[in-house]
Amino acid sequence: MIVLHAAIAIAAVIVLILVMRVEPVIALVIGSLYLGLAAGLGFEKTITTIAEGFGDIMAEVGLLIGFGVLLGSLLHALGALRKVVEKLLSALGPRRLPYALAVALSTIFPSIYVDVQLVLAAPLARQAAPHLGRNGLAMMGGALTTGILVGYVFVVPGLGTVAIAGLLDVPLGTMLLYGFVIGPATALLTMLVYSRLLKLGFWNKAKDEVEGAVFEDDTDQGEETTGGAGGSGVAVTERPVRALPRLSVSLLPIVVPLLLIAGGAISEAAGVKSDVVAFLGDPVFALFLGLVGAYVLARRVLGGDRLADTMSKGFNSTGQILLVTGVGGSLGAVIGETNLDDVLSGLFSADAGVPALVTILLAWLVAAVLHFAIGSIAVAGIAAAGILAPIMGGLGIPAEVLALAIGSGALFALQLNSNFFWMFQTLLGVNTRGALKALTFVTSLASVVSLALVMGVSVVV
Template sequence: MLILHTTIAIVGIVALILRAKVDPVIALIIGSLYLGLATGVGFTGTVTAITGGFGDIMAEVGLLIGFGVLIGSLLHAMGAFQKMVTLLVDGVGGRRLPYALTAAMSTVFPAIYVDVQVVLAAPVVRSAGPMIGRRGLPLMAGALGTGIFAGYVFVVPGLAAVSIAGLMGIPLGTWILYGIVLGPLTAILTTLVFRQILRSGFWRPAVDEPVEKTVAPGEEARSEEDGEGTEPPEKQRSTTPPLVVCLLPILVPLLMIGGGAFAKLFGVTHDAISFLGDANIALFVGLLGAYLLCRRALGSEGTNRALGEGFHTTGEILLITGIGGSLGAVIAETGLDEILAGLFTADAGAPVLVSILLAWVIAAVLHLAIGSVSVAAIAAAGIIGPVLGSIDVSPIAIGLAVASGAMFALQVNSNFFWMFKSLVGLSTQGTLKTLTLVTALGSVISLPLVMVVGLLA
């Protein structure tokens, strides 16, 4: 009965979000309440698990998410990411541009919302496409899609990456060491494979590239991934610093966290190193740097406006992330962790690989059903997190498997799909052939890479 009630709860959450169009926050709470009451956790125990789970995950990632979103908002207001796109266009040749674009999207750009990324980069995709050749537009569109979501799920401070690490208790420094390799590697390999697919006559411009575009770049749009509308960047002053300076609020925290992780790896221990390598301190340093740069470039009014937008988005993200922790806490109280642990450690020739594959499948199915990478990642991490201590597989491998599965085949039940279609200038069929295909390819290509991590970690 426990498995049945858990299945009902999860299917019910998916149905509420997908069919009834209920907000994920409400759907996750309803599912958590049903699961706790139906499995005998009790009225008091269910409430305690929901509130306790919310508080626990907020203690883990609340400040990280808040600081990361605010950094992205301030840098976006200064036009830092727009400068990055311009640099890519000017600095590399047409043949290398898809790889440069997807690498940048999966390493630097995860600091901002996915809808802002596509608004900034869509003009590059459309203008550079014809310069590459007759298959240039789909190739650039595919590079953009895979870069955005490979960064989103694998690379800190991408929302899905930070959420999975927090929900599953994986040190952020450890995640950075693996994610910064896996994210761009997945994006570049996917773009290479997609380029070969396009050479087979797969793309038909007459039906895949409509002449008319329905939404202009920079026009306000909304994405279910982040829940935040996109706006044109703040008007920059001549005092806006160079690009390398603008990106310091991202690069310095990553170096601080990575340095702390390497110090721990080599057995170097000191309170000062632990303090500076702490993810919360590192991201606060980044936020302080972004704030000072923004004040100098845009003044107090522009900075406050950028912070206001960031605070608005932070509240929505924190709420759904916290409730993902609530669902995981209720699952832990039901005793399902022992059953799931049995599934993960079932008799098999390669239990590590089977465990990784199972985690990947759970996240992929949730994404296909819900249509949101972030919600799928949070829900899957909440389901699997409670069993990590019971299985003989490295937590980082399971976490990366969830990330890999959560990006599988973004399609028509996602608002981002339609936003991407309009901004890039594709038909629905063309969007399926680019965005949906490359996120499916990226998910599948990253899976064996994650399995290698599982065997070595």
């Protein structure tokens, strides 16, 4: 019966979010309440478990998410993303730009909101598209899709990556090392396959693009709408008070923390015991150091008023992200208090004769179905991690591989029930058919490509 109750709880969450348009936080709590009461935990135990699950995941990733959100807001205000795209266009030319842009977005800028990345990079993508030939807009749209969303689920400090890793108790340094292999490889391979399909006639300029689309401003963005693949949004204002710093300086607040985290993970793997190295490589300290650096830089460049406005927007966005992540931990805690984990473990585990590759495929499928139904990469990844975390020990695969499989599945088929879909369509100047190709199809392709890579990684770890 517990499996039936769990299925009802998950189905209720999906229906509440998709059909009734209930906020994910409320829907996930309702699902957790139902499952706890239906499983016989009782009123007091159910509420206590939900609260404890929330607190446990906040202790694990709360500061990481908060620091990452604020760091991303400051990087955006400093114009780092726009400068990278302009440098790539100048150095590589338009033909190589889509590949370089996809890799750069997936590795350098996951800390910036996915919707903000889109709103900043879309004008530059449209400007470069005519230089790439008849499939130019399709290529640039695919590059934005691949780079922004692959980084979101695989590369630290992408919010989807941090949340999934936290729920599965995967060290962020370990996730960083795996993500920097899977993320760029997925982005590049996806673009190569996609470009080949475009050459075979996959894109029809007359049917997939909005003819004569007019945009208010291709160089200076105004207000950003809320929403997006991660379920968060901020208002974007691109009007610097003073000259923005050089690109190399703007990127230091994110590059230095990533190097520190990677160094700590490598030292730990090599068996090096040093309190100083462990302290410097701790993800919380590393991201805080990056945040302080970005804050100091932004204070000098932007001035006090605009800095305060930027920080305020970051703080406002942090709340929703933390709540969704926290209630994902609550759902996992409720599952852990029932015997559902034993049932699922018997179905998934290596002891039951299920090969590791099949377990990865099943984990991918759970996240993919949730994303297709709910329309949010973040919520799908968090919900899938919450479901699978209690049985992780019996799955026969490393926790980091499970996290990668969930991220891969959560990427699958971003489509019409996501706000990001409609933002993408409007900002790129494509119609619904074009967005289904350059966004829905490309995320599906990237999901399948990354699944193959995750399976390959599982064989050697």
